[in-house]
Structure formats: C-alpha cells, structure tokens
Amino acid sequence: MKPKVTIIIPCFNAGLYIEETLSSVLRQRGAEIEVKIIDDGSTDNTAERIQSFKDPRISYMFQENCGVSASRNRGLEVATGEFVIFFDADDIMPENFISTRSVKLELNAAIDFVCGTVRKFDAAGISPELFQGPASDELVDQILLYHPKVITCPSNFMFRNSFLKKHSLKFEERLSSTADRYFILLCNRYGRLAFYPDVVPLHYRVNNKSMSNLLNLSLVRDNEEYYNLLKNTSLIPQRIRNISLFLGNYILFGANWKIGKKVRAIRFAISSFFRNPLKFISKVSNLY
Numbered sequence: 001m002k003p004k005v006t007i008i009i010p011c012f013n014a015g016l017y018i019e020e021t022l023s024s025v026l027r028q029r030g031a032e033i034e035v036k037i038i039d040d041g042s043t044d045n046t047a048e049r050i051q052s053f054k055d056p057r058i059s060y061m062f063q064e065n066c067g068v069s070a071s072r073n074r075g076l077e078v079a080t081g082e083f084v085i086f087f088d089a090d091d092i093m094p095e096n097f098i099s100t101r102s103v104k105l106e107l108n109a110a111i112d113f114v115c116g117t118v119r120k121f122d123a124a125g126i127s128p129e130l131f132q133g134p135a136s137d138e139l140v141d142q143i144l145l146y147h148p149k150v151i152t153c154p155s156n157f158m159f160r161n162s163f164l165k166k167h168s169l170k171f172e173e174r175l176s177s178t179a180d181r182y183f184i185l186l187c188n189r190y191g192r193l194a195f196y197p198d199v200v201p202l203h204y205r206v207n208n209k210s211m212s213n214l215l216n217l218s219l220v221r222d223n224e225e226y227y228n229l230l231k232n233t234s235l236i237p238q239r240i241r242n243i244s245l246f247l248g249n250y251i252l253f254g255a256n257w258k259i260g261k262k263v264r265a266i267r268f269a270i271s272s273f274f275r276n277p278l279k280f281i282s283k284v285s286n287l288y
Contacts, residue, residue: 003082003102004032006161008075010068011037011089015045017205022053024092030099031083033057036075041065069171069179072154076164084161086154086171092121092203100199101158112163112191115156116199122206131204133157135195139188140237143181144230144244152180156202163191177219178226185235220255227252246275250283 007025011018025035037050039062050060063074072086083102087093104114115133119126131149133156134142142150163169167190171179187193227248230236236244249272256265273280 002030002032003106004034004080005083005085005098005102005158006075006079006081007033007035007085007087007098008072008079009035009037009087009089010040010071010075011042011046012040012065012068012071013042013044013046014089015042015049017090018046018049019052021087021089021091021093022050022058024094024097025087026053026055026057027095028093028098030096031102032081033098034079034081035059036078037061038063038071038075040068040071067173068176069173072179073170073173076170079161081161084159084164085157088153088155088205090205090207091153091155092205094200094203097200097202098158101196104194104196104199105158105160108194110192111194113157113159113187114194114196114199115158116196117201118151118153118156118204119201120204120206126203130201132197133195134184134193136193139193140185140235141240143185144236144240144247146247151204152184153202153204154180154183155204157184159187163187167191172229174225174229176222178222182226182229182235189235215255215258217259217261220252220259220261223248223255224252242275246272246279249275250280 009021022035025033035058037058037060039046039060041064047062050058061074063071076084083105101114101116105111118131118133120129120131121127131151134150134152143152169187169190171183175182231245249268253265253268253272256268
C-alpha cells in the first residue's frame with residue numbers, strides 16, 4: 001500500500017516558477033499525494049497559474065499576507081498524510097524524490113524525519129557541486145556553526161506527521177528566512193533525523209531576488225530575532241554556546257554595517273569581541 005504524503009507549498013507572488021514546481025510534484029510516483037498550497041496574499045498571477053492545474057490532488061487556500069511560517073503552519077493544520085514535506089514554491093522535485101524518502105521512513109520506525117543531498121540550480125542550469133541536509137549526529141554543530149556544505153531548506157526534508165503533531169512542532173511565526181534553521185533545531189530536540197546520501201537530491205533554486213539573498217533591514221532584523229530566540233532557549237548546547245553566539249554577533253555586526261546601521265553594528269561588534277577577542281580580531285584583520 002502506498003503511503004500518503006502531504007506536500008505543503010507556501011507561496012507569495014510565485015507566478016514565475018509555480019507551474020514548474022507543481023508539475024514536478026504531480027509527476028511523483030510511489031506515494032499517494034495531496035498538495036496544500038497556501039497563497040500568502042499574492043498580487044501577481046500566482047492564483048491563475050495554480051488554477052490552470054485541474055488536478056483533484058491540489059487544494060488552494062488564499063490568506064492575507066501573514067508570512068511564510070504562518071503559511072506552512074496553516075498547511076500543517078490541514079495535512080492528512082502520513083508524511084509531510086514543506087516545499088518551496090520555486091524548487092524542483094526530480095523523479096522519485098518522494099518515494100526514495102518515504103521508503104526510508106517506512107523501513108525505520110525510529111526515524112522521525114529524513115533528508116538527502118541538494119543540488120543548486122538557476123537559469124544557467126544545475127550546478128555540479130553537491131550540498132546536503134544536516135547529518136544525524138552533527139546537526140546542531142552544522143547549523144549553528146554554519147557548515148558551508150549544509151543547507152536547511154525545508155524542501156529537502158520529509159517528516160512523520162504524527163511526530164510533528166505529538167510534539168506540537170510548528171514554524172516560529174516571528175521568523176521568516178531563518179525559520180527553517182530554527183524549525184530543524186526544534187525537531188532535533190524531540191526526534192531523530194537521518195541523512196541519506198542515496199535518496200534523490202533536491203533541486204534548490206538559487207534566485208538572486210529571493211528574500212534570503214537580498215541583504216536588507218527586514219532580513220537583518222529576522223536574523224537578530226533568530227539569535228534572540230536561540231539565546232533564550234536550550235537549543236544551543238553549552239559546549240558550543242560561546243562560539244555560536246560569537247559567530248551570530250559577528251554576522252549581525254557585518255550585516256548591520258552593510259545596510260548603514262552603524263550604531264547597531266558596533267553594539268554587535270562589541271558583543272562578538274567579548275565572546276572571543278582573538279577570533280574577532282583575526283576576522284576583522286582579514287577584511288583589510
């Protein structure tokens with residue numbers, strides 16, 4: 001019997017890519033799928049593009065703009081699948097993307113969520129460089145210490161719906177671009193991830209106009225909120241707390257400086273310096 005998988009797709013002004021994404025989802029085999037699309041107040045032709053698909057597996061819901069995290073949470077509320085994927089509206093599922101993940105969960109009841117490798121792509125094509133989701137035993141360090149080969153894009157993960165419901169796991173609605181990192185850290189607190197290099201890779205679109213690639217006040221404030229939340233939880237292990245917060249403050253120093261918020265930048269620079277004076281001096285020296 002095929003497992004039922006819910007694919008939750010939040011979207012905002014996704015008209016340019018949503019048809020390609022949906023087509024890749026609907027071509028999946030080896031599972032019964034339902035697609036929950038949460039349109040977060042789009043003002044372009046997103047709705048028209050979605051409604052051109054006459055497929056009963058698609059459910060379209062429109063809401064006033066609330067943010068990507070609220071959209072994912074709304075999709076989770078109506079998910080009826082055994083497994084759940086939170087898929088971005090511009091990423092692509094290659095053939096057997098779903099089936100190679102669902103079989104891992106079916107064969108191992110001790111695993112709560114799985115991920116695989118990631119290939120970036122843009123208008124020029126697919127990059128040969130291979131990235132990955134976080135590894136099972138190294139997840140916290142890889143996310144909090146910014147491993148350069150690790151991507152936390154939600155599209156790469158498949159979760160047991162029962163696991164998410166049991167622990168009331170949701171995306172933090174105060175966060176946007178950093179919500180994926182925070183959510184994966186939360187899930188890791190309660191459950192067990194498995195990284196499988198043999199599942200079909202996610203094709204992760206690199207778009208220079210995407211929220212995560214545009215350094216602006218909103219993005220910087222989102223990262224500040226992310227670190228405020230981390231500091232007030234136990235998600236940072238004590239063994240790496242100092243270096244993690246050093247990195248966070250250093251990143252916020254640089255980001256605020258680049259957008260012209262010099263006073264805030266200096267405040268974060270001071271915090272970073274006192275976390276690790278030698279490393280701070282070394283990093284600043286390398287800028288010149």
